[in-house]
Ligand SMILES: *[C@@H]1O[C@H](CO)[C@@H](O)[C@H](O)[C@H]1NC(C)=O
Ligand SMILES: *[C@@H]1O[C@H](CO)[C@@H](O)[C@H](O)[C@H]1NC(C)=O
Ligand SMILES: *[C@@H]1O[C@H](CO)[C@@H](O)[C@H](O)[C@H]1NC(C)=O
Ligand SMILES: *[C@@H]1O[C@H](CO)[C@@H](O)[C@H](O)[C@H]1NC(C)=O
C-alpha cells in the first residue's frame with residue numbers, strides 16, 4: 001500500500017501568511033500580526049451557499065468585509081476550496097469540486113522567486129518574494145473592491161492609463177461588481193459613474209490644497225487627513241486616520257453614494273459621517289426605468305402609476321436598477337402599424353422630467369401628443385413652450401411633492 005504525504009499543511013490560527021506549504025480551506029483564517037484584520041471565507045447569507053475569500057476587521061463585531069477576492073465567482077462549499085500559492089507563484093483560489101481556478105492574483109512572476117502572501121495590519125494583502133519583502137508582485141490595496149481604507153489610493157496612472165477605482169457591490173448581499181464606480185478623472189477630480197453611462201453624476205470639483213470644492217466635509221476633517229498628488233506619474237488621492245484608535249472606512253455603497261463611516265465602539269454600529277452625493281435621488285436613474293425617486297420616503301423608489309417592480313427580490317436587496325414594468329401592455333405593443341392609436345396618456349404632475357428627452361417641432365400640445373402617439377416606442381411627452389418626447393424607459397423621475405401647487409402643464 002502506498003501512502004502519499006500531503007505537502008499542504010494548513011494555516012495555523014496565529015499565522016499572518018499563506019506560503020507554498022500553508023494553504024487555507026474551510027473555516028481557517030489568517031490574522032494580521034497586530035490582530036487588526038482577518039482573511040478567510042465569509043458569507044453574507046448562510047442560506048445562500050455563496051462563500052467568498054475576503055478581508056474583514058477582527059475588532060469589529062459586525063462582519064464587515066473590506067475586500068473580496070472572488071467577487072463574482074463564489075464557492076458553494078469552503079471545505080472543498082483551497083486558497084494557495086500555485087506553482088507559478090500566484091495566489092490562487094481553487095474549487096476542488098469543479099476542479100477549476102476561481103480567482104488568481106494573475107501577476108507575472110519570474111520562476112526564480114518563491115512567493116508568500118502576507119496580510120498586513122492596514123488590511124492590505126501582499127503577494128511578495130519570500131526572501132525579500134520589498135519585492136512585491138501584487139497587493140489588494142491596488143485592486144480595491146468597494147472599500148477605501150486608510151492608506152489606499154484612488155488613482156489614475158498617467159503613463160498606463162490604468163484607473164485604480166472602487167466599484168460598488170451588486171446588491172447588499174452580493175459583492176459581485178455592481179453599477180457604480182468611484183474614480184479619479186484625468187482632470188484631477190473625483191467622479192462617480194453609473195456603469196454604462198459616459199457622464200458622471202457626481203464630481204468632487206477641483207482640489208484647492210486642503211479639500212475638493214464640492215466636498216467641504218473634507219476640509220473640516222478632524223478624523224482623517226487627506227493627501228492629494230498630481231505629478232508626472234499619476235493623480236492620486238488617499239487618506240489616513242488621525243488617531244490610531246478610530247476605525248474609519250469609505251465605501252461606495254449600493255446606493256451609488258460614497259459614504260464615510262466610523263465604527264462606534266459604544267453602540268457597536270457603523271456611524272455615517274457624510275455621503276456624496278448628499279441626496280439619494282441625485283444618483284442618476286437610481287430607481288430604474290419608470291421608477292420614481294423620493295427623498296422623503298423610507299423606501300426611496302416607487303413605480304409610477306400603472307407599473308410594478310420588475311424584480312421585487314432585487315428591490316428588497318436595495319438594487320432598484322431593474323425599475324418597473326407595465327401592468328398592462330400597450331395596445332400598440334407588437335403592432336407595427338403606426339395607426340394603432342388606442343393608447344392614452346396618464347398625466348403625472350409634480351415630477352422632475354426624465355433624462356434623454358428628444359425635442360420635437362410642435363405648435364401646440366395636441367401636435368406634441370400626436371407625435372408621441374404616432375410612434376409606439378414613444379413612452380411620454382411634455383409640452384412647455386417646446387415639445388419633448390421620450391422613447392423607451394423613463395429614467396431619473398423624481399417626485400416633487402413640494403411643487404404640488406404648480407400648474408399641471410402636461411395635461412392634454
Ligand atoms: C516548505 O516545505 C519544504 C519541505 O518541507 C521546505 O524545504 C521549505 O523550506 C518550506 N518552504 C517554506 C516557504 O516554508
Ligand atoms: C453564519 O453562520 C455562522 C456560524 O453559524 C455565524 O457565526 C454567522 O454570523 C452567520 N452569518 C450570517 C451572515 O448570518
Ligand atoms: C490574467 O491576465 C490575463 C492577461 O494578462 C487575462 O487574459 C486573464 O483573463 C487574467 N485572468 C484572471 C483570472 O484574471
Ligand atoms: C529586493 O527587491 C527589491 C525590489 O524588487 C530590489 O530593489 C532589491 O534589490 C531586492 N533586494 C535584494 C537583497 O535582493
Ligand SMILES: *[C@@H]1O[C@H](CO)[C@@H](O)[C@H](O)[C@H]1NC(C)=O
Pocket residue numbers: 196197
Ligand atoms: C445600460 O445598460 C442597460 C441594461 O443593460 C440598458 O438597458 C441601457 O440601455 C444601457 N444604457 C446605455 C446608455 O448604454
Ligand SMILES: *[C@@H]1O[C@H](CO)[C@@H](O)[C@H](O)[C@H]1NC(C)=O
Pocket residue numbers: 225226227240242
Ligand atoms: C497628514 O498627512 C501628511 C502626509 O502623509 C503628513 O505629513 C501629516 O503629518 C499628516 N497630518 C496629520 C495631522 O496626521
Ligand SMILES: *[C@@H]1O[C@H](CO)[C@@H](O)[C@H](O)[C@H]1NC(C)=O
Pocket residue numbers: 242243244
Ligand atoms: C499609528 O500607528 C503607526 C504604526 O503603528 C505609528 O507609526 C503612528 O505614529 C501612529 N500614529 C498615531 C497618530 O498614533
Ligand SMILES: *[C@@H]1O[C@H](CO)[C@@H](O)[C@H](O)[C@H]1NC(C)=O
Pocket residue numbers: 330331332333334335340342
Ligand atoms: C394590435 O392592435 C389591435 C387593434 O388595436 C389590438 O386589438 C391588438 O391587441 C394589438 N396587438 C397586440 C399584440 O397588442
Ligand SMILES: *[C@@H]1O[C@H](CO)[C@@H](O)[C@H](O)[C@H]1NC(C)=O
Pocket residue numbers: 338375376377378391
Ligand atoms: C420611432 O422613434 C424611434 C426613435 O426616434 C425611431 O428610431 C423609430 O424609427 C421610430 N419609428 C417609427 C415607426 O417612426
